[in-house]
Amino acid sequence: xxxxxxxxxxxxxxxxxxxxRQDLALISSVETAVCAGMFTRNKIKGAPVxxxxxxxxxxxxxxxxxxxxxxxxxxxxxxxLDAREMAxxxxxxxxxxxxxxxxxxxxxxxxxxxxxxxxxxxAEMAENIGRAGIEDAARAIxxxxxxxxxxxxxxxxxxxxxxIAGIAKxxxxxxxxxxxMLSFIITDLAIGKGAIxxxxxxxxxxxxxxxxxxxxxxxxxxxxxxxxxxxxxxxAGNPPLTGxxxxxxxFAQALDHVALELAAMVAADGEGATKLIRVLxxxxxxxxxxxxxxxxxxxxxxxxxxxxxxDANWGRIMAALGKxxxxxxxEKVDIHLERLKLVNxxxxxxxxxxxxxxxxxxxxxxxxxxxxxxxxxxxxLTCDLTGEYVAINAEYRT
Amino acid sequence: xxxxxxxxxxxxxxxxxxxxRQDLALISSVETAVCAGMFTRNKIKGAPVxxxxxxxxxxxxxxxxxxxxxxxxxxxxxxxLDAREMAxxxxxxxxxxxxxxxxxxxxxxxxxxxxxxxxxxxAEMAENIGRAGIEDAARAIxxxxxxxxxxxxxxxxxxxxxxIAGIAKxxxxxxxxxxxMLSFIITDLAIGKGAIxxxxxxxxxxxxxxxxxxxxxxxxxxxxxxxxxxxxxxxAGNPPLTGxxxxxxxFAQALDHVALELAAMVAADGEGATKLIRVLxxxxxxxxxxxxxxxxxxxxxxxxxxxxxxDANWGRIMAALGKxxxxxxxEKVDIHLERLKLVNxxxxxxxxxxxxxxxxxxxxxxxxxxxxxxxxxxxxLTCDLTGEYVAINAEYRT
Numbered sequence: 179x180x181x182x183x184x185x186x187x188x189x190x191x192x193x194x195x196x197x198x199r200q201d202l203a204l205i206s207s208v209e210t211a212v213c214a215g216m217f218t219r220n221k222i223k224g225a226p227v228x229x230x231x232x233x234x235x236x237x238x239x240x241x242x243x244x245x246x247x248x249x250x251x252x253x254x255x256x257x258x259l260d261a262r263e264m265a266x267x268x269x270x271x272x273x274x275x276x277x278x279x280x281x282x283x284x285x286x287x288x289x290x291x292x293x294x295x296x297x298x299x300x301a302e303m304a305e306n307i308g309r310a311g312i313e314d315a316a317r318a319i320x321x322x323x324x325x326x327x328x329x330x331x332x333x334x335x336x337x338x339x340x341x342i343a344g345i346a347k348x349x350x351x352x353x354x355x356x357x358x359m360l361s362f363i364i365t366d367l368a369i370g371k372g373a374i375x376x377x378x379x380x381x382x383x384x385x386x387x388x389x390x391x392x393x394x395x396x397x398x399x400x401x402x403x404x405x406x407x408x409x410x411x412x413x414a415g416n417p418p419l420t421g422x423x424x425x426x427x428x429f430a431q432a433l434d435h436v437a438l439e440l441a442a443m444v445a446a447d448g449e450g451a452t453k454l455i456r457v458l459x460x461x462x463x464x465x466x467x468x469x470x471x472x473x474x475x476x477x478x479x480x481x482x483x484x485x486x487x488x489d490a491n492w493g494r495i496m497a498a499l500g501k502x503x504x505x506x507x508x509e510k511v512d513i514h515l516e517r518l519k520l521v522n523x524x525x526x527x528x529x530x531x532x533x534x535x536x537x538x539x540x541x542x543x544x545x546x547x548x549x550x551x552x553x554x555x556x557x558x559l560t561c562d563l564t565g566e567y568v569a570i571n572a573e574y575r576t
Numbered sequence: 577x578x579x580x581x582x583x584x585x586x587x588x589x590x591x592x593x594x595x596x597r598q599d600l601a602l603i604s605s606v607e608t609a610v611c612a613g614m615f616t617r618n619k620i621k622g623a624p625v626x627x628x629x630x631x632x633x634x635x636x637x638x639x640x641x642x643x644x645x646x647x648x649x650x651x652x653x654x655x656x657l658d659a660r661e662m663a664x665x666x667x668x669x670x671x672x673x674x675x676x677x678x679x680x681x682x683x684x685x686x687x688x689x690x691x692x693x694x695x696x697x698x699a700e701m702a703e704n705i706g707r708a709g710i711e712d713a714a715r716a717i718x719x720x721x722x723x724x725x726x727x728x729x730x731x732x733x734x735x736x737x738x739x740i741a742g743i744a745k746x747x748x749x750x751x752x753x754x755x756x757m758l759s760f761i762i763t764d765l766a767i768g769k770g771a772i773x774x775x776x777x778x779x780x781x782x783x784x785x786x787x788x789x790x791x792x793x794x795x796x797x798x799x800x801x802x803x804x805x806x807x808x809x810x811x812a813g814n815p816p817l818t819g820x821x822x823x824x825x826x827f828a829q830a831l832d833h834v835a836l837e838l839a840a841m842v843a844a845d846g847e848g849a850t851k852l853i854r855v856l857x858x859x860x861x862x863x864x865x866x867x868x869x870x871x872x873x874x875x876x877x878x879x880x881x882x883x884x885x886x887d888a889n890w891g892r893i894m895a896a897l898g899k900x901x902x903x904x905x906x907e908k909v910d911i912h913l914e915r916l917k918l919v920n921x922x923x924x925x926x927x928x929x930x931x932x933x934x935x936x937x938x939x940x941x942x943x944x945x946x947x948x949x950x951x952x953x954x955x956x957l958t959c960d961l962t963g964e965y966v967a968i969n970a971e972y973r974t
Contacts (some may be wrong), residue, residue: 179682219899220895220898220899221897221899221901221904221906222894222897222898222904222906223898250893251891251894251895252890252891252894252906252919252924254922254923254925286891287890287891287895288919288923288924289891289924296970316641317943327893344870361871361879397878398796398875398876400895400899401900402891403897465958477796477963479877479965480795480797480969483965483968483969483970484964484969486970487969489970489971491685492686493647493649493650493684493685493686493800494685495801496685497618497620497649497685497799497800499619500618500619500621500798500800501617501618501798503619504619506619508619508620508650521686524650524652525650525651525652525686526686526687546781563877563966564966564970565966565967567881568881568884568961568962568966569962570883571877571881571882571885572882572884572885572887572962573885573887
């Protein structure tokens with residue numbers, strides 16, 4: 179994995195939720211980077227999200243400080259003070275402007291941050307900057323994730339190699355309504371300074387998020403902390419991007435790739451999940467119908483538990499489509515599991531046994547629903563619903 | 577329990593899903609009854625629902641034939657023929673007009689009914705009409721329900737005792753979007769014949785369902801078979817109701833009582849549930865906000881798993897409210913569990929331990945969320961989400 183030039187990492191353990199693990203990460207760029215971000219649309223937003231939404235206006239960043247174990251949400255004025263202080267300590271340690279530091283917290287809602295334990299560790303991280311790798315940072319932001327999530331891609335612009343790398347964390351309270359969980363993407367791409375570069379980077383990020391993180395659902399619950407940030411520090415030395423065109427398209431495509439890879443990992447690592455399910459609704463009468471239908475299927479507890487039980491219970495898929503409010507004609511619907519046709523014109527093809535086999539054998543499975551009503555299609559990623567999801571979330575705070 | 581006069585019951589076992597249990601029920605009135613009904617709004621509707629929607633236009637009924645184990649949904653033309661035949665056999669056996677027989681099926685979607693086993697049992701039931709009780713009928717329509725659901729209430733109109741009784745079945749794929757699961761309500765109330773009585777009964781049923789079955793959610797999945805039917809056969813001998821007024825109000829209130837009791841049983845018996853949760857959202861800026869907020873909380877897998885774990889994780893409640901799109905101001909929200917204040921003006925009161933105690937000790941728990949924004953309130957019934965829900969639904973067809 180090629181790390182974009184000029185980005186440094188550091189992690190530390192502050193025992194925020196429990197002792198014994200790295201739960202703080204610091205990502206820093208040696209140069210001021212152009213920065214764009216997308217944030218949760220949940221009306222209840224964490225203190226760090228509120229701070230970042232203010233700071234993103236400048237379109238500039240030098241560092242991201244993130245912690246897991248506590249989301250710093252519903253923590254009143256003290257929560258905002260704590261978020262600001264986290265940035266301030268990191269800025270002092272790195273010798274940079276505090277307004278260029280972004281803060282992200284993930285974990286339990288409603289508990290004050292244990293700042294007495296966090297403060298000394300942030301200062302320590304700033305001192306140790308560069309001693310950790312990107313995967314260490316990915317690991318430090320994990321909550322119920324079972325593996326760290328990283329992805330990368332290189333591209334060429336005017337003969338220069340441009341690198342993109344990203345990290346993300348899931349893995350519950352996942353339902354996109356702008357951005358997602360936490361994801362930090364770094365690139366050494368050079369992009370115009372000021373409003374032009376900021377606008378262009380935001381545009382690329384928004385398009386990528388729309389295709390990736392905004393097409394993932396684990397449990398239909400939208401987090402209060404969802405944040406995606408991208409920093410572009412220019413060290414690739416390419417002629418700075420200043421508008422749409424071929425170079426922008428190449429970059430945007432590579433960014434899509436990184437975001438999609440991270441999003442698929444988030445779905446595959448959904449709490450308790452045993453399967454990644456790719457739900458494709460096609461033949462819809464409108465784009466909105468395609469998306470709504472795909473999410474209705476992807477969020478149906480009955481569909482998700484059936485997949486867990488290796489039962490391609492297509493009746494539940496039909497019920498989920500029917501309740502979603504989209505245009506649907508029962509006698510036109512075809513459903514495939516991979517290439518196996520389960521439903522032909524609304525009725526069973528009697529393929530339950532081979533479908534169960536397919537589900538037993540595959541950790542990743544494609545479900546294709548053709549409404550045969552129009553030209554629109556949408557794809558959504560989800561996972562199965564298991565007893566382990568319940569166990570994780572029944573015991574999360576205890 | 578006082579059974580309304582002139583209603584008779586019968587049950588039989590046709591081994592529809594598995595052998596060894598009564599899975600057919602027949603309810604019959606000795607006189608033609610005024611009839612009203614409400615049906616699922618899922619666009620995929622079972623064959624029996626399609627048939628009943630046609631037949632309800634007459635506003636008259638003599639009998640209901642119901643089966644569990646197979647919903648007769650997504651079964652094409654044969655499904656409709658089978659539903660009609662079920663009614664026809666019952667009508668012949670009872671010596672009544674087939675158009676006065678309603679059909680309800682619940683269970684697996686997408687499999688043809690085993691008519692060869694059902695036919696002889698329906699004829700047998702008609703012969704045996706009156707040999708079973710209302711609780712036997714309630715038991716025969718159960719699918720994953722753990723207990724039969726019956727409720728009753730008597731009232732007086734002009735000195736005459738009027739009786740109402742109802743049965744219902746849950747207990748998964750429950751999210752109201754008109755009516756609910758299956759529920760059959762019978763009463764010996766006399767009500768005007770023709771359009772007047774039909775309209776009045778429909779009005780009373782709609783109002784009751786709105787307050788009861790349409791305020792229950794187990795898993796957010798709306799069934800393809802949801803049906804509530806009411807039959808009023810007049811044998812109480814009261815002066816027939818012909819319009820709104822005091823007598824109508826007394827009847828409507830008693831009907832509310834029966835419907836609410838059945839609805840609470842459906843929530844309490846949600847698949848795998850260990851707790852009935854009464855979610856009250858008050859202080860909302862609009863009626864719509866109150867209802868949407870209450871359902872967002874009641875349907876949140878994260879809230880429901882936390883309750884299962886005896887953890888009053890109010891952060892998840894705030895997150896669910898925030899994602900629901902309703903008007904909310906974080907710093908105004910108060911949350912109570914029973915009388916215990918968990919959240920004051922958006923922040924924790926530190927009562928996690930006594931809250932956990934409350935949850936451990938109660939099978940039924942009230943959650944009150946005050947948005948402190950306006951005068952509107954709504955109440956929704958739900959249950960916790962458990963590993964048992966997953967187990968039931970992962971193995972349902974196998």
